[in-house]
Amino acid sequence: MSMPSSYAEARAAEPGARPTDILVRLSQPHWDAACGHRFTRELGADTLSAEVFGRYAVQDHLFVTDLASVLGHLIARAPGMTAKHRFAAFAAMLTSEENDFFLRTFDQLGIEPQEAARMPVHEVTRAFAGLMLSAAERSYAQGLACLLCAEWCYLTWGVREAAEVRPRRAWAQEWIDLHAVPAFRSFVEGLREEMDRTLDAATPEEQEAAARAFRRMTELEVEFFDAAYS
Numbered sequence: 001m002s003m004p005s006s007y008a009e010a011r012a013a014e015p016g017a018r019p020t021d022i023l024v025r026l027s028q029p030h031w032d033a034a035c036g037h038r039f040t041r042e043l044g045a046d047t048l049s050a051e052v053f054g055r056y057a058v059q060d061h062l063f064v065t066d067l068a069s070v071l072g073h074l075i076a077r078a079p080g081m082t083a084k085h086r087f088a089a090f091a092a093m094l095t096s097e098e099n100d101f102f103l104r105t106f107d108q109l110g111i112e113p114q115e116a117a118r119m120p121v122h123e124v125t126r127a128f129a130g131l132m133l134s135a136a137e138r139s140y141a142q143g144l145a146c147l148l149c150a151e152w153c154y155l156t157w158g159v160r161e162a163a164e165v166r167p168r169r170a171w172a173q174e175w176i177d178l179h180a181v182p183a184f185r186s187f188v189e190g191l192r193e194e195m196d197r198t199l200d201a202a203t204p205e206e207q208e209a210a211a212r213a214f215r216r217m218t219e220l221e222v223e224f225f226d227a228a229y230s
């Protein structure tokens with residue numbers, strides 16, 4: 001069977017599937033490459049080089065800062081209080097607990113915060129910011145597709161690695177735990193339900209645009225992990 005090339009075609013081929021499962025199908029093989037990237041497996045096995053994680057953490061701190069801005073757009077555009085609260089609560093977590101993780105990790109890895117702030121923004125980090133921010137400015141569905149992709153991908157590998165023997169290094173443990181705890185699982189399930197509803201109500205053009213944004217995000221997730229090794 002050939003791969004469907006559009007959201008409409010994939011939905012027609014599988015009318016019973018959740019719309020969000022269709023987004024993943026249309027993003028293969030990049031989705032599996034992102035969720036199964038060697039970075040995630042080495043992190044779980046505690047074999048990831050601290051140098052690679054340090055490079056990744058500096059860029060990811062920038063990514064998360066941009067993600068907090070995307071959440072601002074989504075709070076403004078969300079259709080009701082339940083969705084606004086979900087984004088606001090996640091933004092509060094990113095800007096406190098998760099931000100503290102980065103600062104602690106820089107300290108553990110001997111990276112001065114001023115040194116991290118001076119490091120050049122990698123082209124993949126820049127591409128992520130361009131994609132996510134312009135998507136969220138264009139529409140709720142496209143911004144939500146970017147957020148869902150980022151968080152669902154991290155949940156997928158986080159839950160897988162959390163089921164294995166715990167790594168010894170604090171930053172490896174904490175980065176896995178943050179993406180596998182029950183609160184994060186229910187956050188991502190809430191995002192999926194919101195995206196399912198939003199896609200069902202969207203115009204065909206918006207459905208295709210959201211599917212393209214989700215797929216481009218999965219490609220960038222792979223490139224972002226790759227970049228930490230170079």
Ligand SMILES: Cc1ncc(CN)c(N)n1
Binds near residue numbers: 060063154221224
């Ligand atoms: C690049 C990337 N993608 C997703 C996540 C999960 N918030 C992250 N921290 N960094």
